[in-house]
Amino acid sequence: MDLFECIHTRRSVRNYSNKKIEFDKITLILEAATKAPTSGNLQDYRFIIVNDKEKIRALADHCNEQHWIATAPTLIIVCADTERTETYYGLRGQRLYAVQNAAAAAQNILLAAHALGIGACWIGAFNEEYISDEFNLPGKVRPQAIITLGYQEGELDPKTENDLDAMIFFNSYGSKVENMNLLMREYSKEIDKALARGDKKINQNIKTFKGKIKTLFSKTKEKFESNNKK
Numbered sequence: 025m026d027l028f029e030c031i032h033t034r035r036s037v038r039n040y041s042n043k044k045i046e047f048d049k050i051t052l053i054l055e056a057a058t059k060a061p062t063s064g065n066l067q068d069y070r071f072i073i074v075n076d077k078e079k080i081r082a083l084a085d086h087c088n089e090q091h092w093i094a095t096a097p098t099l100i101i102v103c104a105d106t107e108r109t110e111t112y113y114g115l116r117g118q119r120l121y122a123v124q125n126a127a128a129a130a131q132n133i134l135l136a137a138h139a140l141g142i143g144a145c146w147i148g149a150f151n152e153e154y155i156s157d158e159f160n161l162p163g164k165v166r167p168q169a170i171i172t173l174g175y176q177e178g179e180l181d182p183k184t185e186n187d188l189d190a191m192i193f194f195n196s197y198g199s200k201v202e203n204m205n206l207l208m209r210e211y212s213k214e215i216d217k218a219l220a221r222g223d224k225k226i227n228q229n230i231k232t233f234k235g236k237i238k239t240l241f242s243k244t245k246e247k248f249e250s251n252n253k254k
Contacts, residue, residue, distance in 0.1 A: 025139045034134060035183060037143025040095045040174030049140050050098065053173070056136035057102075060128035063121040068108040069129045072101040072159055079158070086151040087170070093147065096172035101155065102130045107164035126168035133171050143176035 054071060062068055074080055075098045084093035093099075104126040109117035130146055137144040147170040155167045193199050 030135050030139050034138040035143075035180050036145040037174070037176045037180065038092045038145055038172075039177045040097065040143060040172070041177040042097070043175045045098050045142060045173055045175070049142060050173075052140065053133055053136045053142075054100070056132045057100075057129040060125070060132045062125040062128070063109060063117065064112055066108050066112065066125070068105045068122055069126050070103040070105055070165060071129075072103065074099040074101065074159075083150075083155070083158070083170070086154040087147055088149040090147065090149070093170075093172055096174045098173040100133060100171045100173065101159065101167055102126050102133070102169040102171065103161065103165050104168050105165050110164070122166075123168060130169045130171060137171075137173055141175075143174055145172045146170075147172065 050073065054073075057069070057071060058067070060069070074083070077097075080096060080099055081094045083099065084091050087093055104122035106118045106122045109122040109125070111117075113121055134144050134146060150167070150170055152167055155161065155170075159167075161167065
């Protein structure tokens, strides 16, 4: 699967079939996890594979009543060895860098799973003390995320996404580029806006409208790139 296709089509999957995940695929997913960047290349992330159904069912009861977790055939508990990051970077390393490193690994797991046709979901709400006790975590190794893995069963609900212009700024917080959706080539949003305005000409000549949008894109891009030359 192409990288950008993988990023754009990945979804959180919470319904799984009974089909077991092949061990070689789990290996590939974990290899991808260990390629995530870490502070000072400390590689302070640690991973616990859980495929014991009793343990998974018990763990589901300690994740804020997310009982669907019990349907997953496999879990990966992503942990951070905070002692290593604290040794090199002090309290900031323990509280921030270790969390960031584990999060990068978790994202790699999600993308690798999707690329292999396996559904996955990131769980952040759980009883940390229970996990530490149940899975024998050493004192300064802290669980950061639980990733459920399994083959998807059923259809997913449509996903809603915020507009880019609500999330992206340039050079300072709050500084926006006009027509951000054009800069990102999201032409469909311009069509939707025009339809919402009741522009009947769109239905009459959609190609002409797309041409106008591309012209606007060129102007927006030119304005953006002119800032780079300053």
